[in-house]
Amino acid sequence: MKNISRLRYFIYLSFIIIAGCTTGKKALQKGDYDASVAKAVSRLQNSPKNSEAMEVLPTAYNLALQDHLRKIEEAKASNDLFRWEAIMYEYQKINQLADDINSCPACLILVPTPPKFVKELSDSKYNAAVARYNSGLEYLNDNNKLSAKKAYYEFEKAQNLQPNYKDVKAKMDDAYWAAVTRVVxxxxxxxxxxxxxxxxxxxxxxxxxxxxxxxxxxxxxxxxxxxxxxxxxxxxxxxxxxxxxxxxxxxxxxxxxKIKRDSVVIGETREKKPVYGTVRATLSIxxxxxxxxxxxxxxxxxxxxxxxxxxxxxxxxxxxxxxxxxxxxDDRALTKQQMAMTRRRxxxxxxxxxxxxxxxxxxxxxxxxxxxxxxxxx
Known part of the structure; x- marks a missing residue:
């Protein structure tokens, strides 16, 4: 019986391991290329010779890279004031894919030189900060508290993207005090x-x-x-x-x-037997x-x-x-609680x-x- 229990335990454990170590094939089929790459990398880190993961990784990576580059070009061509943030996020995802593959020796055999767009990411962050800063200036020039509050958040985003950009800290402070409601x-x-x-x-x-x-x-x-x-x-x-x-x-x-209680001992006979009767009292609360x-x-x-x-x-x-x-x-007509109340003043x-x-x-x-x-x- 012990051997059967152990066998069941190991079978159950195996199912858990298999479920947690997918090769990324299903994600690839669904078009979730980033997730497919991540799962394939994870599988190859644990099992460098896994044939299915080895097959999935190059395809998933190339599709993921092309998808991000396409989105970057589309964003650059748009008129969206904050398009540089979308571009920045796509470069971040590309660089994360490269970092994942570089952390896996077996993966580097399949994808030898995954590109990283470090300068492009830095430039997009800078441009995104400029856009937020300029948006903040426009809001601040409206000279009302609601716009000043919006300006504050725009300067805050610019500060997070590019901490030392121009006078963003001072502008953030100006916007805050312009937005504050002072209540006496x-x-x-x-x-x-x-x-x-x-x-x-x-x-x-x-x-x-x-x-x-x-x-x-x-x-x-x-x-x-x-x-x-x-x-x-x-x-x-x-x-x-x-x-x-x-x-x-x-x-x-x-x-x-008006209170009465029956069957109360009110005396005794000559033979010392109890005599029962009714007692009465008037309680004023x-x-x-x-x-x-x-x-x-x-x-x-x-x-x-x-x-x-x-x-x-x-x-x-x-x-x-x-x-x-x-x-x-007769106090014998009262309950203990009623008697307690009569003792109060x-x-x-x-x-x-x-x-x-x-x-x-x-x-x-x-x-x-x-x-x-x-x-x-x-």
Missing amino acids: VQPIMVNSNLYKLSGDYFQQQIDQFIASYSRNKFVIFYSEEQATNQKIIPDQVLSLNFDDFVVGQTYVKERVE FDKNVSSSGLLDMTISDWHDQKIIRQQKIPGTYIWRDSWANYKG ESLPPPPTALFLEFTKPIYNQLVNDISGFYNNY
């Missing part, structure tokens, strides 16, 4: 000295959010103090104000339940809710014409709850400043989600 966030106004500390804490949370915001690099938030110190002229102003808030509205509700809520107005305005770009009313509510109970009658709610802070928490979550959603793809 005004401090939140809380018209009550009682809640000033809580309002300050809410403001600190907002300040931390805008300071760490990084989803869209073309949006920068400033506090009013930062804008003043850095002499920033904003594009937009984000103002936050509590339209209305109520702290500590108290509601107490009493529920009365008190539920106290202390509600605090507010409505935050978020307005985003254009600094230059004072037009409102976006306005949202964001509500928040926090309810502090307490409950206790008392009873009259009415609790004092948190101070108003804490209640104010609690109802601003859901407002904060909605606020940052709204700001992020608006500016992430701005």
Whole structure:
């Protein structure tokens, strides 16, 4: 049995090896010449005498080379502004084919001198960078933020293609700052000295959010103090104000339940036998809710014409709850949970400043989600 298991294992392993080491013949038949070359090279690296791979490689390579050269000529003849990138990619593929064959001694016998187009690749990269740079200049000359953003990405592509081309780094920087939307966030106004500390804490949370915001690099938030110190002229102003808030509205509700329990031992006979009966009690349960809520107005305005770009009313509510109970009658009628409630006493709610802070928490979550959603793809 062990020998049969081993045989099955080796047969299974052989199928895996065969499947993973194709000669590239099927890829050649499908017209995928690059893949055919890659598979034939891989097979010949592992099995230099494989006849099928030896037959496939020269044919696949010649077809691949001619296909890339044809595409290069077609691209050169086109009017596409960015045709040099297509040409560059074709030269890269040709050179990769040559590198693959040069890494395989058995392959070099079949394809002795695969050409590499090093200078042509370098020239095409240069020309591609020039095209992107010139495109960036045209966008930048449009003098609007959307075009400046496009210019930034064009200069970035030029930078990646040709890092030291002209003043591409400086142009990239110019385009970035021309594309940036500067948003000044005004401090939140809380018209009550009682809640000033809580309002300050809410403001600190907002300040931390805008300071760490990084989803869209073309949006920068400033506090009013930062804008003043850095002499920033904003594009937009984000103002936050509590339209209305109520702290500590108290509601107490009493529920009365008549309770009875049967088959309770209420005494015993002279013979010391238990006497069963019904016990009753009246349970009064008190539920106290202390509600605090507010409505935050978020307005985003254009600094230059004072037009409102976006306005949202964001509500928040926090309810502090307490409950206790008392009873009259026989306590044996009560459950353990009911007895526990009767031992509780009415609790004092948190101070108003804490209640104010609690109802601003859901407002904060909605606020940052709204700001992020608006500016992430701005």
